[in-house]
Amino acid sequence: MLEIRNLTRTFGGVTAVQEVSFRIRAGTIHSVIGPNGAGKTTLFNLITGLYQPSSGQILLEGESIGGHPPDELARRGMSRTFQNLQICMNMSALENVMVGAHMRQNQGLLAGMARLGKLVRAERACAAECVELMNFVGVGRYVDADASQLPYGALKRLEIARALAAKPKLLLLDEPAAGLNHTETQEIDVLIKKVAAAGVTVVLVEHDMKLVMNISDHILVLNYGKKLAEGTAQEVRANPEVIAAYLGGAAAH
Amino acid sequence: MKRALHPGLVATLVILVLLPFTFPNSYFFDVAIRVGLSAIAAIGLNLLMGFAGQVSIGHAGFLGIGAYASAILTSSYGWPPLAAMLGAAVLVALLAFLIAKPMLKLKGHALTIATLGFGIIVLIVLTNEGRWTGGPDGMSVGPLAVAGWQLGNEKQWYVLVALLLLVAIRLSLNLYDSPAGRALRALHGAEVAAKVAGIDTAAYKVRAFVISAVFASVAGSLTAHYSGFITPGLAGFLRSIELATMVVVGGMASTFGAVIGAALLTVLPQLLGGLESYEMVAFGLILMLTMIFLPRGLVPTLRERLRRAGK
Numbered sequence: 001m002l003e004i005r006n007l008t009r010t011f012g013g014v015t016a017v018q019e020v021s022f023r024i025r026a027g028t029i030h031s032v033i034g035p036n037g038a039g040k041t042t043l044f045n046l047i048t049g050l051y052q053p054s055s056g057q058i059l060l061e062g063e064s065i066g067g068h069p070p071d072e073l074a075r076r077g078m079s080r081t082f083q084n085l086q087i088c089m090n091m092s093a094l095e096n097v098m099v100g101a102h103m104r105q106n107q108g109l110l111a112g113m114a115r116l117g118k119l120v121r122a123e124r125a126c127a128a129e130c131v132e133l134m135n136f137v138g139v140g141r142y143v144d145a146d147a148s149q150l151p152y153g154a155l156k157r158l159e160i161a162r163a164l165a166a167k168p169k170l171l172l173l174d175e176p177a178a179g180l181n182h183t184e185t186q187e188i189d190v191l192i193k194k195v196a197a198a199g200v201t202v203v204l205v206e207h208d209m210k211l212v213m214n215i216s217d218h219i220l221v222l223n224y225g226k227k228l229a230e231g232t233a234q235e236v237r238a239n240p241e242v243i244a245a246y247l248g249g250a251a252a253h
Numbered sequence: 254m255k256r257a258l259h260p261g262l263v264a265t266l267v268i269l270v271l272l273p274f275t276f277p278n279s280y281f282f283d284v285a286i287r288v289g290l291s292a293i294a295a296i297g298l299n300l301l302m303g304f305a306g307q308v309s310i311g312h313a314g315f316l317g318i319g320a321y322a323s324a325i326l327t328s329s330y331g332w333p334p335l336a337a338m339l340g341a342a343v344l345v346a347l348l349a350f351l352i353a354k355p356m357l358k359l360k361g362h363a364l365t366i367a368t369l370g371f372g373i374i375v376l377i378v379l380t381n382e383g384r385w386t387g388g389p390d391g392m393s394v395g396p397l398a399v400a401g402w403q404l405g406n407e408k409q410w411y412v413l414v415a416l417l418l419l420v421a422i423r424l425s426l427n428l429y430d431s432p433a434g435r436a437l438r439a440l441h442g443a444e445v446a447a448k449v450a451g452i453d454t455a456a457y458k459v460r461a462f463v464i465s466a467v468f469a470s471v472a473g474s475l476t477a478h479y480s481g482f483i484t485p486g487l488a489g490f491l492r493s494i495e496l497a498t499m500v501v502v503g504g505m506a507s508t509f510g511a512v513i514g515a516a517l518l519t520v521l522p523q524l525l526g527g528l529e530s531y532e533m534v535a536f537g538l539i540l541m542l543t544m545i546f547l548p549r550g551l552v553p554t555l556r557e558r559l560r561r562a563g564k
C-alpha cells in the first residue's frame with residue numbers, strides 16, 4: 001500500500017529523517033516507535049504532504065506522491081490525527097467531525113449559500129453519520145457541545161472520529177494515547193483494532209509499549225532519524241540494538 | 254439544520270416590518286437605509302474575516318469600484334441600473350480573483366497590509382481618473398430604475414434594502430451550515446487539519462475573498478444610486494476600517510453580529526452628532542473597548558452568557 005524509499009528530510013543542520021525505507025502492507029497495523037525527537041512526527045508530516053522530502057521517494061499504491069499537497073493526498077485516501085491536537089475550537093464537536101467528511105460533500109460556495117433541498121438532505125445524512133462516528137469513538141455525549149468544552153481525552157478521540165469521517169484507506173495516528181489514563185488507553189487499543197478490522201490500514205506512532213506490542217502486525221524503530229530495526233513485535237523486542245537504544249530506557253522508567 | 258424558520262431571521266423580519274412605524278421623519282429612514290447597505294457589505298466581509306479568518310482593511314475599495322462602475326456604466330454607457338450593477342459585480346469578482354491569488358499567499362499582517370495597499374490604490378485611481386470619475390469632486394448617479402419603474406422616495410428604498418438585507422442574511426446563514434462554510438471556518442480554526450481533511454485551503458480563501466468583494470460591490474452600487482452622488486471617500490481607508498470594525502464588534506463569524514455591528518457603527522456617529530473629525534477616534538475607541546470587554550464580539554459573547562444563564 002505504502003512504500004518509503006531512502007526518505008530524508010533535513011531542517012537546517014538537523015536531519016530529522018535519514019535514508020529511511022520500509023513498506024506498509026494493506027490491511028495491517030504498522031507501528032513506528034522511537035524516543036522523542038527520533039523523527040516519527042516528521043515522517044508522518046512527509047507522508048501526508050505537510051513537509052516536502054529533502055530526498056527519497058514515497059509511493060502510495062505504486063504512485064510517487066512525495067511532496068504532493070495534503071488535500072490531494074487526502075483525496076487519495078489518506079487521513080491522520082496529530083500529536084499536538086489540531087481541533088477547530090471555533091466550531092462544535094460535531095462540526096469538527098463533519099469537516100472530516102468534506103471530500104464526500106458538495107463543496108461549492110454558491111451551493112452552500114443556496115442550500116437547496118438536495119444539500120440539506122446530504123447535510124442531514126452526513127450529520128447522522130458523524131454522530132454515529134462520535135459514538136463509535138466514545139464521545140457521543142458531546143454531540144451538542146462546542147469543541148472548546150471537551151476535555152483533552154475526548155479531543156484525542158474527536159480527532160480520530162474526524163479522520164475516520166474521511167473514510168480513509170490509510171489512517172496515520174500520531175500518539176493517540178499520549179496523555180490518556182490506563183482505562184482510556186485500553187479503550188483506544190480496542191478502537192484501533194476495530195478500525196483495522198474494518199479494513200483500514202493503520203500506521204501508529206505511540207510510546208505506550210504495551211499498546212504497541214499488543215496490536216501491531218509490524219513495527220519500525222527509529223532512532224535519531226534512522227531506521228534502527230524492523231519486524232514483528234517479537235523480533236523487535238528481541239533485537240539487542242533496540243533494547244539498548246529504546247526499550248531498555250523505556251523499561252527503566 | 255432548520256431551514257426557513259431561523260429564529261434570528263424571523264426576529265429581523267419582524268423588526269424590519271415594525272421599525273418604520275416608529276420613524277417620525279424621513280431622516281430616520283435615511284439612517285436605516287444606510288445601516289442596511291452597510292450591513293450587506295459587513296455580512297460579505299464577515300464571510301472572509303469571520304468565517305475564514307482573513308482580515309481585510311481594504312474592502313471599501315470594492316465598495317468604491319462597485320459604486321463607480323454602476324455610476325459610469327449607467328451615465329456614460331447608458332446601461333440600465335440593474336445590468337450595470339451586475340456588470341460591476343462581475344468586474345469586481347474578476348478583479349478580486351486576480352489579486353486574491355498572490356495576496357492570500359501572504360500570512361497574517363502581510364495580508365492585512367496588502368489589502369490596505371489595495372484600498373489606497375483604488376482611492377488614488379478614483380481620485381485621479383477625473384475624466385471618468387469626476388475626480389475628488391465626485392460624480393452624480395442616476396436613480397435606481399427597474400423596467401421603467403423608478404425608486405423615488407425613502408420608503409421604497411427602505412423596502413428594497415430591507416428585502417436585500419434579509420436575502421444577504423439568509424445566504425450567509427445557509428453558507429455557515431454548509432460544507433463550504435465549515436471548510437472556511439475550519440481553515441480559520443486549524444488550517445493543517447483542514448488541509449489533511451482534503452480541503453484546498455488556498456482555493457477556499459480565494460473564493461471567500463471574491464464572494465465578500467461581490468457583496469461589497471453590490472452594496473456600493475446600491476449606495477451610489479441611493480445617494481445620487483458619490484465621491485472617492487466611499488472607497489477610503491476610514492470606510493474600510495469602519496467595515497472591519499462592524500465585523501469585529503458584532504462578533505467574528507456571526508451573521509447577526511455583522512448586522513448589529515453595522516447598526517452600531519452607523520447610528521452611534523449620528524447620535525454623537527458634530528463629532529465628524531473625531532469619527533476615527535470614536536471607531537478606535539469602540540474597537541478597543543470591544544477587544545477588552547467582549548473579545549469575541551457582541552453576539553457570540555451575549556449568546557454564551559445567555560446559554561450559561563439558561564443552565
Ligand SMILES: Nc1ncnc2c1ncn2[C@@H]1O[C@H](COP(=O)(O)OP(=O)(O)O)[C@@H](O)[C@H]1O
Binds near residue numbers: 034038
Ligand atoms: N518544522 C521543523 N523545523 C525544524 N526542526 C524540526 C521541525 N520538525 C521537526 N524538527 C526536528 O526534527 C527532529 C525530529 O522531530 P519529530 O519528528 O517531532 O520527532 P518525534 O515525533 O519522533 O518525537 C527533532 O530534532 C525536531 O526538533
Ligand SMILES: [Mg+2]
Binds near residue numbers: 040041042083
Ligand atoms: Mg512526535
